[in-house]
Amino acid sequence: MLLFLLTALFTSLAMGAPVGDELVHIQDTAWGYGAGGGIVGIIIFILDVLVFIEVFKSSRPTSHKILWSLFVFFFPIIGLIIYYLFSNRQQYTSNYEALP
Numbered sequence: 001m002l003l004f005l006l007t008a009l010f011t012s013l014a015m016g017a018p019v020g021d022e023l024v025h026i027q028d029t030a031w032g033y034g035a036g037g038g039i040v041g042i043i044i045f046i047l048d049v050l051v052f053i054e055v056f057k058s059s060r061p062t063s064h065k066i067l068w069s070l071f072v073f074f075f076p077i078i079g080l081i082i083y084y085l086f087s088n089r090q091q092y093t094s095n096y097e098a099l100p
Helices: 002-015 030-036 038-057 062-074 076-086
Strands: none
Touching: 038 062, 038 076, 062 076
């Protein structure tokens, strides 16, 4: 499963490369790419992955897990902000008990 996810991730990164006949200007700093790439994009991607992990480990109903995941997936920056402000995370923390 992990191999499949890594393959899908690297494929999506490769497909995101600019294609065309026009000259592509590469910026000198990674900050110039905004949320689509560079350091800021990597930080947003890591925060999104952390939200997905937190949502799927929570005790929410399955429909709520899917809705939060889709919201964060389609709106990465705004979804992160809204999730951390309005998701009532303390109520849905999972309490796992060890098996005897």
